[in-house]
Amino acid sequence: MPERFITRGFEGKPRATGTTANRVPPGQYLTKDFPVLSAGPTPTTNLRLWSFAIEGLVREKVSWSWADFQKLPAQEFTVDISCVTKWTKLDTRWRGVSIDTLLESVELEPRAGFATAYSDGGYTTNLRLPDLVNGQAFVAYEYDGAPLDPEHGGPARLVVPHLYFWKSAKWVRGLHLTEKETAGFWESLGYHIRGDPWKEERYSGD
Amino acid sequence: MKESTTDDRTLDANAVAGMLETLFGADMTVADSKCAACGREGEVGTLLAYTMAPGVVLRCPACSAVMLRMVETPRGTLVEAKGLAFVRMNR
Amino acid sequence: MATIKAIRDETPRVRSYTLGLPSWTPHRPGQHYDVRLTAADGYSVQRSYSIASGPETDGEIALTVERVVDGEVSPFLHDVAVVGDRIEVRGPIGGYFVWEATLGGPLLLIAGGSGIVPLMAMIRHRAATASRIPTRLLYSSRAPEDIIYANELRDLEARNDGLEVLHTLTRSQPAGWTGYARRIDDAMLAEVRRPLGDAPLVYICGPTPLVEGAANGLVRIGVSAQRIRTERFGPSGK
Ligand SMILES: Cc1cc2nc3c(=O)[nH]c(=O)nc-3n(C[C@H](O)[C@H](O)[C@H](O)COP(=O)(O)OP(=O)(O)OC[C@H]3O[C@@H](n4cnc5c(N)ncnc54)[C@H](O)[C@@H]3O)c2cc1C
Ligand SMILES: [Zn+2]
Numbered sequence: 001m002p003e004r005f006i007t008r009g010f011e012g013k014p015r016a017t018g019t020t021a022n023r024v025p026p027g028q029y030l031t032k033d034f035p036v037l038s039a040g041p042t043p044t045t046n047l048r049l050w051s052f053a054i055e056g057l058v059r060e061k062v063s064w065s066w067a068d069f070q071k072l073p074a075q076e077f078t079v080d081i082s083c084v085t086k087w088t089k090l091d092t093r094w095r096g097v098s099i100d101t102l103l104e105s106v107e108l109e110p111r112a113g114f115a116t117a118y119s120d121g122g123y124t125t126n127l128r129l130p131d132l133v134n135g136q137a138f139v140a141y142e143y144d145g146a147p148l149d150p151e152h153g154g155p156a157r158l159v160v161p162h163l164y165f166w167k168s169a170k171w172v173r174g175l176h177l178t179e180k181e182t183a184g185f186w187e188s189l190g191y192h193i194r195g196d197p198w199k200e201e202r203y204s205g206d
Numbered sequence: 207m208k209e210s211t212t213d214d215r216t217l218d219a220n221a222v223a224g225m226l227e228t229l230f231g232a233d234m235t236v237a238d239s240k241c242a243a244c245g246r247e248g249e250v251g252t253l254l255a256y257t258m259a260p261g262v263v264l265r266c267p268a269c270s271a272v273m274l275r276m277v278e279t280p281r282g283t284l285v286e287a288k289g290l291a292f293v294r295m296n297r
Numbered sequence: 298m299a300t301i302k303a304i305r306d307e308t309p310r311v312r313s314y315t316l317g318l319p320s321w322t323p324h325r326p327g328q329h330y331d332v333r334l335t336a337a338d339g340y341s342v343q344r345s346y347s348i349a350s351g352p353e354t355d356g357e358i359a360l361t362v363e364r365v366v367d368g369e370v371s372p373f374l375h376d377v378a379v380v381g382d383r384i385e386v387r388g389p390i391g392g393y394f395v396w397e398a399t400l401g402g403p404l405l406l407i408a409g410g411s412g413i414v415p416l417m418a419m420i421r422h423r424a425a426t427a428s429r430i431p432t433r434l435l436y437s438s439r440a441p442e443d444i445i446y447a448n449e450l451r452d453l454e455a456r457n458d459g460l461e462v463l464h465t466l467t468r469s470q471p472a473g474w475t476g477y478a479r480r481i482d483d484a485m486l487a488e489v490r491r492p493l494g495d496a497p498l499v500y501i502c503g504p505t506p507l508v509e510g511a512a513n514g515l516v517r518i519g520v521s522a523q524r525i526r527t528e529r530f531g532p533s534g535k
Contacts, residue, residue: 004335005298005335005383006336007334007335007373007383007384007385008382008383009373009377009378010334010335010336010373010377011336011337012334012337012338012340012341012342013340029340033367036258037258037259037260038215038256038258038259039256039259039260039272040263040270041210041211041212041213041265041270042213044210084260085260122272151213186260186261189261189275189277189284189286190261190277190284191260202279203279204279205279205281212505212509214505214506214533215505215531215532216505216529217505217529218394218527218528219393220391220393220394220528221345221528221529223329223390223391223392223393224331224387224388224390224391233392235393235394236392249393251391251392251393251394251526252393
């Protein structure tokens, strides 16, 4: 098949224009709907058994039940998100707990430099600690004013809007802090270890 | 908690038969396979596929373990099959 | 590369496309083609479409496509593609979800919506090879006007060669309707299976929730999972 065959009349997706153009990272298309991506079946999580933990290189592991988690100071976040499958969605509204707030409950060991977020269903993704702090990341349990839909990661998902959305682990259950970076589910199979959409860090080697 | 191994987005591995055939040069859906996690044996066509994702994931219909993962990148296609105890191309 | 030779309306939301293929290879009933669309800026998408025709038509295949609201590929095929257009395709693909007369029967086919497409290839192949293998099709549609291939199915059934077609209409039924009028359930599956004995060869195709429900139901009423093949098309339209 010729590599550059173009289908007559197929326009693909609209590129961003006008005032929003400078908010859309290179190679991305704007979307209004919220595509659902998943590498496995949506887990059904019993809130009574749900917990969120911070463990690994911390002085003492901390874990919140669902009820405790709801009592933590929550914030509204309005952020733009970019998926490596090339869609960007502007002004998504979330409610949840900043990672800064969560980290106040633990004492990090000096060697801690990276985190692996892990989820129900076995998904993992790796992050550098500097990408999680200073208001850059949060654990969300509401989207657009309603409890986060399971297909979008409910009861709770990590949101790290300044990185490609695969870093924003759905059904997140904890952060495991480490000294060295361990590639997560997609990072271990060709995707970029950090995934900054503005640098178009899609694949390892980009 | 017994988790369901499927949801509304689940497909059969047959849906990615084209990609598998490009990679392996043969129709893989009729090859036999064994799950490394639970030992279930069955044709690759009986596995479950997730395609609305950054890559393609094939899972065991019995225990939901990841059996095969594929990612297409500009530099080539990556395949990981740690979850497959074996595949047998039948004669 | 395929060329669209004809486009036909099947229902208000479903069209069939006859594709001419310069490098045609006979397919096996149940197989699909992958269709790829590429925009001028390099953006491309790919979707699978089952072959509706039997392998008996030389040099061409038919695809039958339901228009999915807000979809990418199916609305393009419905609204933009015209006869004479060239479309990039790859196939035929997949040897798992296939039935040929040589595989025997009795045959139980269960379809939801556009899931009828690969099963129609099997039914057409069965007719073309004058097979008399006992075959029952249970076909779930929303409303009478949504039934794909309605006339052809009626005609094939009228040949009295062992094919029976049972419809269920889940949302609206015409006056005097005698078929099923509910979603597929275990009681319906048991009734439809009974004349075929305990071990029919089963092919189920359609939206994922329907395929899942029917496959689990058949196992519950005692059909061996080994005899059941499924082709999930993905989420059902709202
Ligand atoms: C092996 C295989 C064979 C198939 N054969 C056929 C066939 O013969 N005829 C046919 O019409 N389709 C068939 N399909 C489905 C087809 O591949 C596409 O999924 C479908 O046409 C929707 O694509 P789209 O690009 O139009 O919509 P997308 O852009 O993919 O989806 C748009 C929206 O619709 C939802 N959606 C996705 N798929 C479906 C669906 N199937 N029904 C309802 N909503 C959906 C999505 O979740 C999304 O919200 C087959 C699928 C598989 C895996
Ligand atoms: Zn298994």
